[in-house]
Amino acid sequence: MTAALSVSQLSFSYPDGHAALSDVNITIETGQRVAVLGPNGAGKTTLALHLNGVKTADTGTICVGDTTLSDGTVGEIRRRVGLVFQDSNDQLFMPTVGEDVAFGPANLGLKGSDLDGRVAEALHAVGATDLEDRAPHHLSGGERRRAAIAGVLAMRPDILVLDEPTSGLDPAGRRELISLLQELPITQIVITHDLPMALELCDRAIIMDAGEVVADGATSKILQNSELLSQHRLELPFGFDPATLRT
Amino acid sequence: MHAPDGFLNAATAVTTGAISAGTISAALRQARTSLQDKQVPLAGLAAAFIFAAQMFNFPVAAGTTGHLLGGALAAILLGPSVGAIVVTIVVIVQAIAFADGGLTALGYNIFNMAIVTAFGGWAAYRILRRVLPNSAAGVVAASGLAAGTSVILSSMAFSVEWLFGATAPVPFDTVFGAMVGVHLLIGVGEGVITGMAVGAVLASRPDLVYGAQDLSKDQLANRKPISTRTFLIGGIGVALLFAVVISQFAGTSPDGLERVAEDTGFAASAQGSAVADTLFSGYATEGIGNETISLAVAGASGAIITALVGYGLISAVRLRRPKVPA
Amino acid sequence: MGAGHAHALFVHEHSKIHHLAPEAKLAAGFVFVVAVAITPREAIWAFVIYWATLLAVIRIAKLRFGFVAARLSVIVPFVLFAVFLPFIASGEKVEVVGIPMSPDGLWAAWNVLAKASIGASVSIILAATTELPDIIRGMERLKVPAVMTSIASFMIRYLELIAGELGRMRVAMTSRGYDPRWLWQAKPIAASAGAMFVRSYERGERVYDAMLSRGYTGAMPDLGHRRAGRKDWLTVVAMPAVGITVALTAIGFT
Numbered sequence: 001m002t003a004a005l006s007v008s009q010l011s012f013s014y015p016d017g018h019a020a021l022s023d024v025n026i027t028i029e030t031g032q033r034v035a036v037l038g039p040n041g042a043g044k045t046t047l048a049l050h051l052n053g054v055k056t057a058d059t060g061t062i063c064v065g066d067t068t069l070s071d072g073t074v075g076e077i078r079r080r081v082g083l084v085f086q087d088s089n090d091q092l093f094m095p096t097v098g099e100d101v102a103f104g105p106a107n108l109g110l111k112g113s114d115l116d117g118r119v120a121e122a123l124h125a126v127g128a129t130d131l132e133d134r135a136p137h138h139l140s141g142g143e144r145r146r147a148a149i150a151g152v153l154a155m156r157p158d159i160l161v162l163d164e165p166t167s168g169l170d171p172a173g174r175r176e177l178i179s180l181l182q183e184l185p186i187t188q189i190v191i192t193h194d195l196p197m198a199l200e201l202c203d204r205a206i207i208m209d210a211g212e213v214v215a216d217g218a219t220s221k222i223l224q225n226s227e228l229l230s231q232h233r234l235e236l237p238f239g240f241d242p243a244t245l246r247t
Numbered sequence: 248m249h250a251p252d253g254f255l256n257a258a259t260a261v262t263t264g265a266i267s268a269g270t271i272s273a274a275l276r277q278a279r280t281s282l283q284d285k286q287v288p289l290a291g292l293a294a295a296f297i298f299a300a301q302m303f304n305f306p307v308a309a310g311t312t313g314h315l316l317g318g319a320l321a322a323i324l325l326g327p328s329v330g331a332i333v334v335t336i337v338v339i340v341q342a343i344a345f346a347d348g349g350l351t352a353l354g355y356n357i358f359n360m361a362i363v364t365a366f367g368g369w370a371a372y373r374i375l376r377r378v379l380p381n382s383a384a385g386v387v388a389a390s391g392l393a394a395g396t397s398v399i400l401s402s403m404a405f406s407v408e409w410l411f412g413a414t415a416p417v418p419f420d421t422v423f424g425a426m427v428g429v430h431l432l433i434g435v436g437e438g439v440i441t442g443m444a445v446g447a448v449l450a451s452r453p454d455l456v457y458g459a460q461d462l463s464k465d466q467l468a469n470r471k472p473i474s475t476r477t478f479l480i481g482g483i484g485v486a487l488l489f490a491v492v493i494s495q496f497a498g499t500s501p502d503g504l505e506r507v508a509e510d511t512g513f514a515a516s517a518q519g520s521a522v523a524d525t526l527f528s529g530y531a532t533e534g535i536g537n538e539t540i541s542l543a544v545a546g547a548s549g550a551i552i553t554a555l556v557g558y559g560l561i562s563a564v565r566l567r568r569p570k571v572p573a
Numbered sequence: 574m575g576a577g578h579a580h581a582l583f584v585h586e587h588s589k590i591h592h593l594a595p596e597a598k599l600a601a602g603f604v605f606v607v608a609v610a611i612t613p614r615e616a617i618w619a620f621v622i623y624w625a626t627l628l629a630v631i632r633i634a635k636l637r638f639g640f641v642a643a644r645l646s647v648i649v650p651f652v653l654f655a656v657f658l659p660f661i662a663s664g665e666k667v668e669v670v671g672i673p674m675s676p677d678g679l680w681a682a683w684n685v686l687a688k689a690s691i692g693a694s695v696s697i698i699l700a701a702t703t704e705l706p707d708i709i710r711g712m713e714r715l716k717v718p719a720v721m722t723s724i725a726s727f728m729i730r731y732l733e734l735i736a737g738e739l740g741r742m743r744v745a746m747t748s749r750g751y752d753p754r755w756l757w758q759a760k761p762i763a764a765s766a767g768a769m770f771v772r773s774y775e776r777g778e779r780v781y782d783a784m785l786s787r788g789y790t791g792a793m794p795d796l797g798h799r800r801a802g803r804k805d806w807l808t809v810v811a812m813p814a815v816g817i818t819v820a821l822t823a824i825g826f827t
Contacts (some may be wrong), residue, residue: 025699054782056798075788083786090776091783093288093730102796112797137733243732251648251686253610258717261785262609275720284791286720286783292735293775298728299736305762306753316765324770335726343599343712344581344705346647346696349689351610362768415681416662439756440763447767455774483742 002066004030004187005081005159010060020046022211024060025032028159033188034183035149035198036217038208038231044191045086047208048161051189052081065158079108082157086164088144092136097128097147100136104155122154126180142173146180160189195234199223199242207232220245248405249341250356252349259412265485270362270560274328275345277563281326290325294333297321301337305440313436314436316401318364319394320441323372323458324448327563330565331365355408363404363552368397371485372458373562379481381447382469386459391442392485398434400555401490402426403548410527410545420541423548431486489551580646582700583686590702594801595711598703601694602810608816609691614684616823620691626815628696635704645698648689655682655689705729710798723793731776739769796827 003038010024022044028034036044049055051062062069064080078241085091094100098119105118118187123129145165147203152160165181166174170242178197181188193199198219203224207215209232215222222228229235236242254263278286297317304312321330335357342348372393379385406423413422449456453467589600605626612619614691631641659669662678669679706726713722742765753759781789 017746049782052786054785078788080787083783085779085783087779088775089731089734090779091786093725093727093780093783095730099796103784105791106794106796107790111795115797136730151787182754246720248650251651251685251689251694252606253684255650257611271721272718275718279720283788284779287723287793288727288784289774290724291778292731292769292773292780294724294728295731295735296773298732299739300766300769301741302736303766305759307756309755310754332721332724336721336728337714340705340725340728343696344700344708346582346644346693346700349610349692350606350696351575351692351697415658416675416677416686417658421661436756440759440766443760443763444767444770447764448770452771452774455771493783 003027004032004065005051005189006061007047007051008061010047010057010062012046012050012055012057017051020211021050021057024208024211024213025217026206026213028187028189028199029189030158031185033190033202035202036189036191036208037195037198037205037222037232037234038214039192041210042208042232044208045163048083048163048189048191048215050076050164050245051161052083064152069153074152075101077125079155080158081154082155082160084145084162084165088141088148088169089136091148091151092144095135096132097123097134097136097139097150100131100147101132101151101154103179104146104151108155118154124149125153125184126150133221140173141168142170142176142224145169145173145177149180153184157186159189160184161189161191165189166192166197194237195223196240199245207234209233249338249348249360250352250405252351252516253414254349255355255408255412256414257351260351260354262354262411263408265375267335267354267357268364270366271332271357272463273560274331274563277328278326278332282329286329290329290333293321293325293329294336297333298337305436306438307432309356314432315440316360316364316398316437317441318361318401319368319372319390319397319437320444322365322369322559323390323393323441323445326457327366327369328558329457330369334361334365337361355405359404359408362500363401363556364397366563367400367552367555368393368559369458370555370557370559370562371396371400371556375481375485376435376458380469380471381462381466382471382542383446383453383459383462383467384469384472386449386462387442387446388481390445390458391438392481393438394403394441395434395438395482396485398437400552404552405546407549407552410542418541419545422486423541423544432440511567574823582697583704584636584640584701586635586702588633588635590698593702594714594799594805595703595707596682596714597801597805597809598660598699599708599711599715602811603784605646605816606695608813608820612688612820612823613827614687615682615827616682618623619819619823620687622815622819623691623746627631627691627698630812631694634698636698636701640701641694641697645690646694648693649688651685655685658682658685663715668697677688683734685748708730719793727780735769735773739765742769 005026005028006025007026010021011019011021024047030062030112036047038044046055050057050067053069062076067073067076067080069077092100094103097121101119101122102115105115110118117192119132120129123132128143128150129146131139131143134143138149139147162181165177174194176199176236178201181190181201188202190198190202204217205215205219206213207222207228214232215228220242223236226236278290282289297320300315300320302314304314307313318334319335324330325333338348338357338360342353342356343352358554372389375389375392376385378495379389403423403426406426409422410419412570420516445458446572449459449467452460453459460469609620612623628638631638648734658681659674659678660676661682666673666675700708704728709722709725709729712725713719743762746761746765751761753762
């Protein structure tokens with residue numbers, strides 16, 4: 001069975017020479033939820049931007065399902081890989097939530113009642129139907145996050161890549177988001193500093209540091225390896241013991 | 248200034264409207280080449296920045312505050328075409344959505360506040376860069392002086408428009424003197440703030456300063472500051488340049504000048520040149536102290552503005568990148 | 574000059590004017606203001622009709638007269654200019670309550686006041702009955718280049734965010750005792766403006782990445798908003814019709 005996502009030997013350096021990604025290899029199966037952990041500056045966001053072709057690698061390949069990323073397939077890849085940005089304000093750029101959610105499907109060619117239906121479907125999936133006519137700068141952080149996810153879901157992607165989805169959310173907002181992600185039957189890559197969420201949501205975790213993949217395995221195993229964690233500037237929250245929780 | 252409806256006559260409104268529309272169309276084409284697909288989000292965010300920056304005040308003296316116009320700043324940071332477009336959009340939205348400036352006054356409001364400041368300021372910047380050292384300090388000094396110049400140019404442009412389209416019996420020289428005089432002070436504030444703001448951007452992201460793209464890494468790293476004395480000399484030099492050019496026209500030989508003025512149709516003398524009657528607002532020429540001098544000043548102002556804006560438009564496409572070492 | 578624009582003028586009501594398509598309102602308002610601008614100032618009767626028309630529109634739009642009057646403070650500098658005109662204007666003077674004034678100046682003052690107040694009122698009514706994104710959409714339907722209206726949309730979307738960030742920077746500076754009174758003390762303000770520009774630009778790049786991620790290929794998609802129909806145009810035509818008729822009549826008589 002073809003993997004949902006296959007990244008092989010991905011390398012990328014910035015114009016000033018700084019190597020952001022070095023020989024990254026990751027394979028993700030359909031339906032998996034994978035946490036991507038690591039210190040700031042490890043290249044996690046850069047990796048995310050490569051997965052849908054916004055940034056182009058120096059070497060290596062990316063395959064989404066059976067389609068390899070190239071100039072000719074980038075449009076299709078962007079539909080299949082939905083990216084939820086770290087700052088929701090960056091991707092809620094239309095005057096109202098409804099128009100923003102419509103942006104993606106409209107670019108895919110949907111019009112009229114088809115477009116309206118797709119927007120309603122996406123808003124319903126995240127429980128944000130009442131936000132449709134609201135302006136993004138009047139929303140709370142949690143509402144913005146859900147609206148942003150709706151905008152991505154409206155493209156009906158195969159894979160959802162979320163960059164620090166719980167940052168800036170209050171505990172209730174965080175709980176709503178985790179519940180939402182648990183209910184979405186879609187392959188997910190979750191970049192996060194929120195280790196408890198990583199454990200709760202994702203069976204598998206990858207640690208990245210300095211552009212390389214330094215660990216890849218079961219989340220609970222990785223989180224119980226305190227030496228590994230501290231080597232890469234990670235630390236469990238006070239009183240949180242993964243060993244005593246369900247594996 | 249955001250002039251209201253009916254402040255200048257219909258002919259002036261229509262003429263400046265046409266000039267503004269044409270210039271912005273050209274700027275849009277140029278901007279497309281330089282920004283390509285990124286034009287909309289980048290210019291949009293820049294416009295939001297300029298709009299927000301105009302809202303905030305900076306101290307001038309003894310607690311009184313001033314506000315930034317930002318045309319020259321926009322041109323130096325984004326390039327003159329994008330800069331002009333950005334400020335134009337700010338002016339239009341201010342008129343339609345905030346009632347600041349009349350809808351029928353958009354022609355001259357856009358011309359004075361966006362086109363003259365961005366392109367004229369850019370032209371002044373390019374000229375100043377030629378005589379100032381090729382370093383970060385040189386860019387900062389040129390930015391500051393160019394921004395101050397842009398404000399004065401803007402007030403001169405308004406005064407010239409007043410000559411053609413005044414609706415009140417206030418003579419051209421009164422308007423010119425008052426407008427330019429006041430804006431000399433405003434220009435100092437705008438110049439200082441612009442220079443320092445460009446310096447701040449240059450320090451963290453020099454690649455975002457369009458007007459400094461010709462500097463190499465070494466030239467940027469040259470932290471040698473321009474002495475205050477040099478800066479003052481530069482500022483006085485700019486002021487002198489204006490005075491000298493204008494006074495060349497309003498020279499000491501009125502006879503020769505009169506002949507020049509008559510030849511070019513400027514003299515609205517008792518003979519009543521047909522051209523002058525239709526072109527100039529009777530109001531602005533009525534009661535002028537010395538007609539020929541005043542009209543010559545107007546002519547000089549118009550010439551300076553046209554020359555600088557024209558130069559700004561042309562040089563908008565010709566900024567060369569530094570040669571990257573192999 | 575550019576101060577105090579943070580408060581958009583929109584007033585949330587449900588009136589006939591509020592529900593009109595934006596391009597109809599914009600076109601009608603613009604034609605009306607053009608008519609006012611070309612009306613000879615001596616035709617005082619014309620301006621009375623214009624004001625009456627405005628009052629009627631304000632009433633239909635369910636706006637308060639005080640609201641519009643308060644927002645007219647925008648034209649105060651030009652009111653002052655107009656007030657001084659009869660005194661500084663050239664030309665022969667006549668005595669009015671013992672003070673020499675120029676009749677030309679008085680007429681000019683009236684001209685400025687009348688046209689500025691009517692023009693500004695139209696903009697205020699327009700802004701109060703039309704949400705800002707709709708105004709932009711109206712402009713696009715009236716053939717303002719799509720590039721410019723798209724840029725304007727983004728500007729409006731991010732204005733509050735950027736103004737807010739600038740405001741927070743100022744608070745942070747004041748909290749550390751910064752209290753500048755003179756121009757040469759303004760370096761931190763200019764530096765914060767420079768930093769703000771860099772952040773705005775970088776956000777612009779991220780927004781572009783977000784647009785690419787959802788299929789943007791260079792042109793904003795059409796999201797199918799309601800366009801002005803015959804009903805909209807028939808409703809708005811009254812105002813410009815009054816304007817044009819009155820203006821042409823006034824010009825004809827002069």
